[in-house]
Every structure is written in structure tokens, then in C-alpha cells.
Amino acid sequence: MNGESYFMKSQNRIIHFGGQKLVVSDEIATDYNYHHLAVGDAMTPKLEQFNRILESTFNKSEDIIIFSADFMSYLDQIVLEKLPSYQIFYENLAGVSDDNVRILTLKGAQPVELQDQGRQIFQYIHNYYARKAQGMSLNNSIIDIAERYKSSVVKKGSSEFEITGDFGPEFNQIMQWKQGFIWMGALNIYPEIELESAKIDYFYRVYQQTDTGVKFWDISPELHAKGGLIHDFGVYREPLNFALFIKGSGTVRVGNINVRRALPDDNFLAVGGRRLADKRVGSRELGYYFNAGDLKPPLNVYFAGSRQAETFEGRWMMGGFDAPFILFVDPRLTNGAFYRGDGFEERIIATIEEKLSALNFDKSQLNIGGLSMGAYAALYYGARMQPHAILAGKPLANIGGLTVKSRLTTPYGWDLAMNTVLLLKGKLNEANAQEIDREFWDVFLTADFSATTFAIAHMLNDTDLPFQSIFDHLKANYPMSKLVHKGIEGRHNDDSPGITNWFIKQFYGILMTDFGRDYPAEELNPDEMWEIDNE
Structure with missing residues (x-):
């Protein structure tokens, strides 16, 4: 066969x-073309095609x-x-060189049994690859x-709700979510709850109306500690509904x-995604996804913006650069909490350092x-890690300032900022708002940016305008550092595609100029890569 005809692609x-x-x-034939290459005399030309x-x-x-093993x-x-990372399966690694084992490990390759003629692996692919991984939280x-x-x-x-009282010795329904949930199939349901007293006990109940009556499933603290309820709800008939039951006394x-597509093992939001959370039951979470790319420098880190969907933003955008990358997502509160908070900040830095070391x-x-x-996260963690480059679009730096100005000077509600101040400081007041901004600038203004390139695109009429402060600081203290910038007329979301x-x-530009990478001309048109949600 000539060219690439053996592996001709009409679908995945x-x-x-x-x-x-x-x-x-x-099921698999609907979503994939299956190609089998048996071991034999014609291997070399076909592998060259591949x-x-x-x-x-x-x-x-x-x-x-x-x-397969042979x-x-x-x-x-x-x-x-x-x-492609996390899309490789092998029967065993017998006889494989240490270098190749390292590559397969970095790529997230997974062992598989093929003695059943593919039944299990095809079911696995159908469940976790053909179906788009996604998640969301209910409207509180x-x-x-x-x-x-x-x-x-x-x-x-x-x-968030804070409830204090004597709830009695028996379980009582305290809250019911009125937003019915219409996804079906295998779901993972993970509520966030924090108890301030060991005298309180709780469980969540998930209801569904069926042809034979109402069915329900309970999420006890024990099940919660294992990651929440995982259940296959089948095809859609009626929405799921949720309630919280409490007994005892104290504050909760x-x-x-959070309702997400169920994934196997410790995968989070996508195959290959991982969860960052503390050990408390019902604790809040961050997620990250590491992709080893072509294993050549640099490692690109991307922090997702505020979004309702609990997915890893930027997968194909960052994959398009070919280099290794990490995606971070913050699904806490209402669409995120700026990647800040005790128990998370050091773990974000440790995750990046761990992947740098592995590569x-x-x-x-x-x-x-x-x-x-x-x-905001790129500037904050960039200041803490002093990388080769920091790239920021629509930069925010003053969470407290956004909170104070919210009702007077912006068309956006900025609940995101107010929720974050509440989460990090416990109370919403001007002193706490100023403190959280002071924490950011203390980190940023004391960092060593002598070897860091900045690329910043900012909206000229945004509610938060940190660019001038960043520019002035770099000009005064690092006059030889590189700063590329562009200002665009409008408020925060007026030109997100631009x-x-x-x-x-x-x-x-940074990958080509500073790391010697080369890309076909057609790949340099980002219009084809637009996949970022407007905030």
C-alpha cells in the first residue's frame, strides 16, 4: 500500500x-475505525507509514x-x-527497554487483557473515551x-450555606435542591460539606422517579470519603433530585x-486527570491534567478561567503546541476561587515541580x-516559581478590589471575587479584601523576574487594571527583561476571541524563538483553536 492508506482516517x-x-x-464501530496490524514480513513499511x-x-x-505482547x-x-497520552494500551512490558518503559509511563500507558477478543477493552473505550467526560455543580x-x-x-x-442548630436525635431533611439533573449513564456525585462538630451526622439522598416508583441512593460519610456515589443511572427518563439529612447539633x-461522568480508579474529570484535595471528607477540590507531549522542552502550564463546566479547558489548544503541558482547573464555589487557599497553593507548586523533574x-x-x-494564577504562581515565560490574557490581580467595586463600576457581578474573599478570609469586609490583594502584590513585587519573559493582553476598560502596575514594576526593576503586550478597547469580556x-x-512565538520549535504554517492560525469559554 502507498502513502498512509493502511491507516486511512475517516473517523477516530x-x-x-x-x-x-x-x-x-x-458500539465501538459507531465511533472508531479498527485497524489491525499483525506481526509479519510487511511490518517495516507499515510502521514507516504510521x-x-x-x-x-x-x-x-x-x-x-x-x-499486543508479540x-x-x-x-x-x-x-x-x-x-497520544492516556490513549495507549499494552498487554505486558516484558523485554521492553528501560527508556521505552519510561516513555510509556510518562504517557500514561495502561495494561490490558486481550484474551476475551477485545470485549473488555472495547467496553472501556466506549465508556471513558467515546463519551465526553464532563461535570457541573448544581445551582445553590x-x-x-x-x-x-x-x-x-x-x-x-x-x-455556600452555614447552618447552626439542634437537629434532633433522628435524621431530618434540612435542604432540597430544586434543580433536577438530567444527565444519565454512569455518574459520580460528590457533595462538598464541612462539619464543625463531631456531634453532627449527615447523609445526602439522590432520588429518581422510575416506572416502578421512586428509587433513592444515599451518600454516607463513609461513601463520601471514598469519592462519593458512583452509579449507572441508565438512560434518561426523569431527572435526579437531591436532599441533605442531618442529625445532632452544631454547625455545618x-x-x-458536583455531578460528573464516572471515571475509573483515580481519574478526575478526564482519563489522566488527577484530584488535588485535602483529606477531610467532603473537601473542596482542584484538578490537574498532565500530558507528556513529545517529552521535549518546555513544560507549558495553563490555568483555566472561571467556568461552569467542570472539564479541563485548553486540552486541544495546549496539545497543538506538541510540548508537554499541565492543565489546572478550579471547580470550587461558583466557577472557581482563583487557585488560592491553604492546602492548595503548595500542592500546585509541588505538582509542577514534580512534572519538571519527571521530564x-x-x-x-x-x-x-x-x-x-x-x-491571576499565572501571575501569582509565575511570581512564586519564576519561569522562562508568563503569559496572561485579561489579567486580574486585585480580587479584593473587584469585590469592593463590584456593584458600582462593573457590568459583571463578580460573585467570583466576593466568594473567594469569603472562602479565604472567612468574612466579607474591606479589610479582608485589601489583605488578599496585598498578599498577591507582596509575592509579585518581591519575585526575581530577571530571566522571565512576559506576554500580556489586557482590556483597556476592564474593572481591574493591573497592567500598568506590572509594567511600571518591570521597567523600574528589570529594564532588560522582555515584555510583549497588547491593549484592546473594551471591558473584560468584550473581545475574548481577540x-x-x-x-x-x-x-x-516563544516556543519557536526560545525553544527552537517549528510548526507548519497552517498551525499558526489560532482561529481554528478557539475553545475557551467566555467568562
């Missing part, structure tokens, strides 16, 4: 090297690779660095509170109920970027 592919041809299920595909777009694809001796003939403003406890409830911001803080990189081979709330396209172009 499953490419199986070696072993016996597997039996493709109807490597040509890898050199183009394979690492940005949703294709799946399966290696193929592993040919593994050196494949450019493993170009394989649409809630019924039991009449006898209404005087005991304090609403803290737009996403009730946060979001054998140093901080001179690190770029940190983000948009809006993510730009900000994002400029942001992507700066990433390409």
Missing part, C-alpha cells in the same frame, strides 16, 4: 499492533493504540514520543430549606453538589499562562 481510529484481530462491537502520521497530527487526535520487540521502530440558589431551620441558615456568598457548612527539565524550561481568573488568539500567537 483504534490501531492494534500484533496479536489476534479483535472482535469489534457495534510514523509519518505521528509526525503530523497524531498527538492531537483521539485515536487509541493497542500493543509486538513489543518492534517497539523501537515507533516514535513513542509522538503517541435554587434550594428549599425546611421551615423550622430557616432562621438557622446563613447564606455565605452565592455558593454546605457547598456545591528532566528545570524552571528555565517552564512557561505558565492563563486567561482571566487563570491569568485576547485568546493573541495569547496563542505569543505561545507559538
Whole structure:
């Protein structure tokens, strides 16, 4: 066969090297073309075809690779660095070199049994790859509170309730969420709750109306500690509803109920995603997704902006650069809390340092970027880590300032900022608002940026305008450092596509100029990569 015809792509592919041809299920045939390459005399030209595909777009694809045991001796003939992370399966690693084991490990390759002609692996692919991983939290403003406890409830911001009282020796329903949830299939339901007294006990109840009556499932503290309820609710018939039951006495803080597609093992929000949380039951979470890319410098870090969807923003954008990357997402409160907070900040830094070490990189081979709330994190963690480059679009720096100005000077509610001050400081007042901003600027103004490049796109009529302070500080203290910037007329969300396209172009420029990367001309048009939600 000539060219790349053997691996011709009309939809996503499953490419199986070696072993016996597997039996493709109807479910898989709907979403994937299955290609089987048996071990034999024609291996070399076909592997050369495959490597040509890898050199183009394979690492940005949703294709799946399966290696049978008898193929592993040919593994050196494949450019493993170009394989897509978390989309590689193998029977065993017997006889594989240490270098190749390291690459497969960084790529998140997974062991698989193929003795059943592919039944289990195809079901796994159907459940966790063909179906888009996603999540969201229920609206905490649409809630019924039991009449006898209404005087005991304090609403803290737009996403948390604090309830204090004597709830009795038996469980009583305290709250019911009125927003019905309509996703079905296998779901993971994880509520956020904090108890201030060991004298309180609780459980959440999930209801569903069925043809045979109402069914329910309870989330006890014991189940909660294991990651919440995981259940396959089947096809959609009626929405799910939720309630909270409490007994005992004391104070309880009730946060979001997060509903997500169920994933296996310790995957979080996507296959390959991981959860950052403390050990308290019902604690809030951050998520990160590491992709080893082509294993060549630099490591690019991207902090997602504020968003309702609990997914990893920027997967294909960052994958388009080919380099290793980490995505961070903050699903706390109402669309995020600026990646700040005790128990999280050091773990974010430790995660980045761990991946740098695994790749054998140093901080001179690190770029940190983000948009809006993510730009705040890029500036804050960039100041703490002093990377090669910091890239920020629609930068925010003054969470407290946004809180104070919210009702007077902005068309946006900025509940995001007020909720964050409440979460981090406990009370919403001007002193706490000023303190949280002082913490940011203390970190930023004392950092060493002598070897850091800045690329900043900012809105000229934004509510928070930190650019001039950043510019003045860099000019006064680091006059030889590089600062590329662009101001665009309008308020925060008036030209998000323009900000994002400029942001992507700066990433390409830094990767080409400072790290010697080369990209086809068609890849340098960011208009095709727009996937960032407006905030």
C-alpha cells in the first residue's frame, strides 16, 4: 500500500499492533475505525507509514493504540514520543527497554487483557473515551430549606450555606435542591460539606422517579470519603433530585453538589486527570491534567478561567503546541476561587515541580499562562516559581478590589471575587479584601523576574487594571527583561476571541524563538483553536 492508506482516517481510529484481530462491537464501530496490524514480513513499511502520521497530527487526535505482547520487540521502530497520552494500551512490558518503559509511563500507558477478543477493552473505550467526560455543580440558589431551620441558615456568598442548630436525635431533611439533573449513564456525585462538630451526622439522598416508583441512593460519610456515589443511572427518563439529612447539633457548612461522568480508579474529570484535595471528607477540590507531549522542552502550564463546566479547558489548544503541558482547573464555589487557599497553593507548586523533574527539565524550561481568573494564577504562581515565560490574557490581580467595586463600576457581578474573599478570609469586609490583594502584590513585587519573559493582553476598560502596575514594576526593576503586550478597547469580556488568539500567537512565538520549535504554517492560525469559554 502507498502513502498512509493502511491507516486511512475517516473517523477516530483504534490501531492494534500484533496479536489476534479483535472482535469489534457495534458500539465501538459507531465511533472508531479498527485497524489491525499483525506481526509479519510487511511490518517495516507499515510502521514507516504510521510514523509519518505521528509526525503530523497524531498527538492531537483521539485515536487509541493497542500493543499486543508479540509486538513489543518492534517497539523501537515507533516514535513513542509522538503517541497520544492516556490513549495507549499494552498487554505486558516484558523485554521492553528501560527508556521505552519510561516513555510509556510518562504517557500514561495502561495494561490490558486481550484474551476475551477485545470485549473488555472495547467496553472501556466506549465508556471513558467515546463519551465526553464532563461535570457541573448544581445551582445553590435554587434550594428549599425546611421551615423550622430557616432562621438557622446563613447564606455565605452565592455558593455556600452555614447552618447552626439542634437537629434532633433522628435524621431530618434540612435542604432540597430544586434543580433536577438530567444527565444519565454512569455518574459520580460528590457533595462538598464541612462539619464543625463531631456531634453532627449527615447523609445526602439522590432520588429518581422510575416506572416502578421512586428509587433513592444515599451518600454516607463513609461513601463520601471514598469519592462519593458512583452509579449507572441508565438512560434518561426523569431527572435526579437531591436532599441533605442531618442529625445532632452544631454547625455545618454546605457547598456545591458536583455531578460528573464516572471515571475509573483515580481519574478526575478526564482519563489522566488527577484530584488535588485535602483529606477531610467532603473537601473542596482542584484538578490537574498532565500530558507528556513529545517529552521535549518546555513544560507549558495553563490555568483555566472561571467556568461552569467542570472539564479541563485548553486540552486541544495546549496539545497543538506538541510540548508537554499541565492543565489546572478550579471547580470550587461558583466557577472557581482563583487557585488560592491553604492546602492548595503548595500542592500546585509541588505538582509542577514534580512534572519538571519527571521530564528532566528545570524552571528555565517552564512557561505558565492563563486567561482571566487563570491569568491571576499565572501571575501569582509565575511570581512564586519564576519561569522562562508568563503569559496572561485579561489579567486580574486585585480580587479584593473587584469585590469592593463590584456593584458600582462593573457590568459583571463578580460573585467570583466576593466568594473567594469569603472562602479565604472567612468574612466579607474591606479589610479582608485589601489583605488578599496585598498578599498577591507582596509575592509579585518581591519575585526575581530577571530571566522571565512576559506576554500580556489586557482590556483597556476592564474593572481591574493591573497592567500598568506590572509594567511600571518591570521597567523600574528589570529594564532588560522582555515584555510583549497588547491593549484592546473594551471591558473584560468584550473581545475574548481577540485576547485568546493573541495569547496563542505569543505561545507559538516563544516556543519557536526560545525553544527552537517549528510548526507548519497552517498551525499558526489560532482561529481554528478557539475553545475557551467566555467568562
